[in-house]
Amino acid sequence: MKTNLRLLSRLFLMIMLTALTSCEKDDEVTPKEDTGEIMFYTVLGTTGGGVIVKVDGRTIGTLTKYYTSGGADCARNDNDGGELVYTGTAGRHSLNATSMNGVYTWDATFEVEANSCSTFKLY
Known part of the structure; x- marks a missing residue:
């Protein structure tokens, strides 16, 4: 009986310690200072x-809409298929894009600036 009681008390203690440690507050996630964004969009309606x-x-996704006038704006992303936002580390990156009908292809490099958002027009 004493053995069972000791075993149960140890088990209870282990469960309580596990519960207490799992309730600790996680460190807050802060954005890295060396990341930035590029917003891709197109003006071609024949893709x-x-x-x-x-x-x-x-x-990173598919552009399903295009701009008939003007262009994309980082402050105005409505996630309707007309823009794709890439968040990445600052520095040079490669782009490859292909229209669904195979008529248009883009191969380029672009620069991500830290703590910034830029636009990239596919035309």
Whole structure:
């Protein structure tokens, strides 16, 4: 009986310690100072359904709408398919984009500036 009681008290203690340590506040996540954003958009309406955009070899999404006038604005991203925002480390990155109909392709490099957002027009 004493053995069972000791075992139960140890088990209870272990559970309580686990519960207390899991309730600790996580460190707050702060944005890294060496990251920035690039907003991609297009003015071409003849892409056959959109433009697949890759940055550094990874697909970040598909532009499904295009701008008929003006251009994208970092402060005005409505996530409606007309813009794609890439957040990455400051420095040079590669872009590869292809229209769905295969008519248009883009291969370029671009610069991400720390703590900044820039636009990149595919045309």
